[in-house]
Structures are given as structure tokens and as C-alpha cells.
Amino acid sequence: MDAYQLAKDKKIIIFELDDVLFPAKDYLLQVYYLFAQFIEYTEQKNAQSILDFMRLEYEGKGTDGLFKKTAQKFGLADSYQHNFDLLHQNARLPLKLLLYKNMLEFLQELVIDRKQIFIVTTGDAEQQLNKIKQTEWNGLEKYLTVFFTNELNQSKAEIFQNILNNNNLTAKDALVVGANKFDEQQSKLINLPYIVSLEIYNKYD
Incomplete structure (x- = not known):
């Protein structure tokens, strides 16, 4: 099953930022x-x-x-x-950050299907916000809700669970898209379905 088919029955999709939406x-x-x-x-x-x-x-x-x-x-x-x-x-970057082409197409499909899109990102919150501000979102920015783990002083798993609770959803209603074992482990702590971003890139190749 490809990544988009897996997302079809989900209400929310949660992404990391670095090496998921664009190259760090x-x-x-x-x-x-x-x-x-x-x-x-x-x-x-x-x-x-x-x-x-x-x-x-x-x-x-x-x-x-x-x-x-x-x-x-x-x-x-x-x-x-x-x-x-x-x-x-x-840093004020000379060039805007560009989303992976395949990820941009995936996000656009999610918006068309009225999925809620969340970004839960680790690392220095000010730095991560700076990246977000200097990314070319192609109009997608108004559909994003962002959480910074360092700012909230919470683990990803805790934030994932809060997102579910605040939206009256269960784990089966969500999908996490990450790029490393840490993201996978945090998802599994609360039984969230997880895929690596590479599966989305492969869909459009």
C-alpha cells in the first residue's frame, strides 16, 4: 500500500520538518x-x-x-x-527553502481531501521557526499547525497524544511521517501508524 492510500482514511497527518518536508x-x-x-x-x-x-x-x-x-x-x-x-x-537566507517536490504534491493532496496537517519538530525552537518562515510553502502555510517540542518541554509522544485528545481522535485516525528511528519510536509509544518519508517520495517517482 502506498503512502497516500495509507493516509486516505486518516483525519490528521503529523510531520517532522528536517529531512521530511525539506533537506536539513x-x-x-x-x-x-x-x-x-x-x-x-x-x-x-x-x-x-x-x-x-x-x-x-x-x-x-x-x-x-x-x-x-x-x-x-x-x-x-x-x-x-x-x-x-x-x-x-x-539567519536571513539568500534562498528560500524548497519542499521536496513529492512532499509538496502529497501535502497538496491532503489539503484537497481536508486532512488536518500538523508539524511536530525537535531542535531549537527559534531555529525551527526560522526555517518555517523561510520555506516556500506554495500557499500551504495556512493549513499548518506547528508544535515545537523544546518550547513545550514535552516529548513527541506526549504532543502526539495531546493532538489526538484535543481533536477527540484515536490513534487509528492519525498518521505520522518521519525520517528516523526516533520518530518511529515516539509514534509506537502511543500506537500511532508511522511511515518514513521515503515512502512518499517513492509514490511520485
């Missing part, structure tokens, strides 16, 4: 670009070299310790960590 790297690489430009302006160090280094480190080893590695490589003061962190929260 599309935000992070633009943050790194802006940071590299800032360092070039303040320290007269080559922005392209910094960006190339950060991209390779991120793609090879992820985000852990990325600032420290970059600072060590290019002789940057520890005080620039503040600027690096702040950009993650409030």
Missing part, C-alpha cells in the same frame, strides 16, 4: 555560507575556502564540533562561536 542541509549550508562571508568581512580570510571546508566536514562527519574544527583550521577566536550559533537561529 539546504538550511545548514546557507548558514555556513553566511558565516564564511561574515568571517571574510571581519578577518579578511577567504570565504570560499572556509565554506568548502565546512561543507566537506558536514557532509563527511555531520554537525558535531564543526565550529571548533573550522576555528582551528582557520585560526578563529572562540568568540565567533556566538556568531555561528546566532546565525543558526536567525
Whole structure:
């Protein structure tokens, strides 16, 4: 059964943000670009070299310790960590974030079928909100209800259950779309049906 058929009898669909609705790297690489430009302006160090280094480190080893590695490589003061962190929260991106094409089509079908759409996202709430504000939603934004786990200080499972309770629904009325084992585990805690976003991408290939 494909993802949309699975959603047909559901009343609400719950999504994560990063690597579900759009690639997380599309935000992070633009943050790194802006940071590299800032360092070039303040320290007269080559922005392209910094960006190339950060991209390779991120793609090879992820985000852990990325600032420290970059600072060590290019002789940057520890005080620039503040600027690096702040950009993650409030960067004004050169380019809008674009939804995965197949996910956009899926969301549009959900709206046509009058499904309720929720986003429950982890991570720094200010950063996640910044991503949402700079995403090209193609008019879908008015159909979204968003919850930030860090802001509410609740687990995803708790928020899922509150969504069900507030809408007088049971687990069989909902579907969670995620991209990792954590999302799957949180869904299973309250017996919510779960699919990985890849199943939706495959529907439209």
C-alpha cells in the first residue's frame, strides 16, 4: 500500500520538518555560507575556502564540533562561536527553502481531501521557526499547525497524544511521517501508524 492510500482514511497527518518536508542541509549550508562571508568581512580570510571546508566536514562527519574544527583550521577566536550559533537561529537566507517536490504534491493532496496537517519538530525552537518562515510553502502555510517540542518541554509522544485528545481522535485516525528511528519510536509509544518519508517520495517517482 502506498503512502497516500495509507493516509486516505486518516483525519490528521503529523510531520517532522528536517529531512521530511525539506533537506536539513539546504538550511545548514546557507548558514555556513553566511558565516564564511561574515568571517571574510571581519578577518579578511577567504570565504570560499572556509565554506568548502565546512561543507566537506558536514557532509563527511555531520554537525558535531564543526565550529571548533573550522576555528582551528582557520585560526578563529572562540568568540565567533556566538556568531555561528546566532546565525543558526536567525539567519536571513539568500534562498528560500524548497519542499521536496513529492512532499509538496502529497501535502497538496491532503489539503484537497481536508486532512488536518500538523508539524511536530525537535531542535531549537527559534531555529525551527526560522526555517518555517523561510520555506516556500506554495500557499500551504495556512493549513499548518506547528508544535515545537523544546518550547513545550514535552516529548513527541506526549504532543502526539495531546493532538489526538484535543481533536477527540484515536490513534487509528492519525498518521505520522518521519525520517528516523526516533520518530518511529515516539509514534509506537502511543500506537500511532508511522511511515518514513521515503515512502512518499517513492509514490511520485
